[in-house]
Amino acid sequence: MEAxxxxxxxxxxRFVAELGLTFDTVSPDRVTGHLDIGTQxxxxxxxxxxxxxxTVVERxxxxxxxxxVAHLGQFAVGTGNATDSFVRDxxxxxxxxxxxxxxxxxxxxxxxxxxxxxxxxxxxxxxxxLQNVPLRR
Numbered sequence: 001m002e003a004x005x006x007x008x009x010x011x012x013x014r015f016v017a018e019l020g021l022t023f024d025t026v027s028p029d030r031v032t033g034h035l036d037i038g039t040q041x042x043x044x045x046x047x048x049x050x051x052x053x054x055t056v057v058e059r060x061x062x063x064x065x066x067x068x069v070a071h072l073g074q075f076a077v078g079t080g081n082a083t084d085s086f087v088r089d090x091x092x093x094x095x096x097x098x099x100x101x102x103x104x105x106x107x108x109x110x111x112x113x114x115x116x117x118x119x120x121x122x123x124x125x126x127x128x129x130l131q132n133v134p135l136r137r
Contacts, residue, residue: 004070007063019052021059021096028068031060031098034117037090047088048123053114054083057126060098061110065130068103076108076130083126093117107131 007026009017018040025032035056043049058078065076095115102109107130114124 019055021056026063026067029100031064033060033096034093036093048090050085053085053124054081056096056114057081057083057112057128060096060112061128064098065108065110069132073135074132075135076132078128079131080129083124085124087123090123094123
């Protein structure tokens with residue numbers, strides 16, 4: 001069985017824990033999760049900081065892509081993040097859905113959508129290019 005790190009917020013770095021993204025499903029071909037957007041995610045204008053959306057895209061895609069190559073003794077690191085935010089006036093629960101667009105032995109491309117939990121409105125979407133690299137021992 002391949003080693004895969006725990007994804008529990010209690011054992012995460014302060015940065016990841018403060019983001020608050022909790023995973024519901026983690027597989028090589030889909031990652032789902034949720035978080036509650038609050039004032040800790042807002043900028044000086046009381047809107048969701050676009051960096052929050054970028055970080056959610058990076059985290060969800062990296063976890064899924066790493067799960068896809070864990071059996072090979074590898075993990076995936078983001079090399080290019082393109083995230084578009086559409087709605088920044090948000091507080092409350094949001095849903096995250098990440099799926100691979102392309103996967104091969106060296107690299108992967110994942111697409112991530114972030115929607116409001118109640119109305120399923122698209123808040124942001126992004127894509128992350130990742131490089132598969134050997135695990136550090």
